[in-house]
Every structure is written in C-alpha cells, then in structure tokens.
Amino acid sequence: MNGKKVAQVGIIVVCLSAAAYFIYGQLMTPDSSSELEPGRTLYWICMDCNAEWSTTAREMEAQGGEVPCPKCSRKSSAGLAFHCDACGRNVPPFGHGTKPDNCPYCKAPLK
Ligand SMILES: [Zn+2]
Numbered sequence: 001m002n003g004k005k006v007a008q009v010g011i012i013v014v015c016l017s018a019a020a021y022f023i024y025g026q027l028m029t030p031d032s033s034s035e036l037e038p039g040r041t042l043y044w045i046c047m048d049c050n051a052e053w054s055t056t057a058r059e060m061e062a063q064g065g066e067v068p069c070p071k072c073s074r075k076s077s078a079g080l081a082f083h084c085d086a087c088g089r090n091v092p093p094f095g096h097g098t099k100p101d102n103c104p105y106c107k108a109p110l111k
C-alpha cells in the first residue's frame with residue numbers, strides 16, 4: 001500500500017463517518033409534529049365547574065399560557081384535556097397527562 005492509497009482510504013472513512021453522523025442526527029431529531037403549532041387546537045376542561053372548551057395554541061400563548069375558564073373565569077382551574085371525536089366531549093386525562101383508552105362518556109376509543 002503506497003502513501004497515496006492510504007490517503008484515499010482515509011478520505012473515504014472520513015466521508016462515511018460524516019454521512020453516518022448526519023443520518024444519525026436526522027434520526028435523532030424529534031418529530032416536528034410533536035411541537036406545538038400555533039394553529040393547533042387545544043382542548044380544555046375546568047377542574048372547578050367542569051366547563052369544556054377549546055382554544056388554539058396561539059390563543060393560549062397570547063394569554064401568557066394561561067387559559068381562563070369561559071364559565072367561571074378562573075385561570076388556574078383549566079386543565080388540558082383530550083378530545084373525543086365520536087361524541088365531541090373533552091375528556092380529562094388520568095393522573096398526569098395519561099390518555100384514557102376509551103372515552104368515559106361514549107366508550108369510543110380515543111385517538
Ligand atoms: Zn370553570
């Protein structure tokens with residue numbers, strides 16, 4: 001093996017590892033759909049008066065991340081909920097943000 005060939009092999013190895021690093025970086029990038037898009041609909045439920053309503057992420061941010069309840073106007077009682085497409089109700093999560101498998105109102109599977 002002469003010096004020139006060693007240099008070529010070295011360049012190929014560097015290129016391959018750069019490509020591998022790039023692909024790895026792409027795979028490790030979190031899915032952009034999990035980010036909060038401004039137009040995304042958020043569903044809310046009031047822990048105090050059980051009111052159900054929705055806002056967009058943009059509306060929530062415009063209010064400093066606090067969403068007042070449209071019924072009792074308390075801000076701290078609003079909790080993020082899941083939405084049942086089958087019956088249109090907002091479904092409160094189990095514990096800390098865990099999605100129930102089925103809607104507690106109409107028993108349809110929650111997406
Ligand atoms: Zn309320």
Ligand SMILES: [Zn+2]
Pocket residue numbers: 084085086087088089103104105106107108
């Ligand atoms: Zn339902």
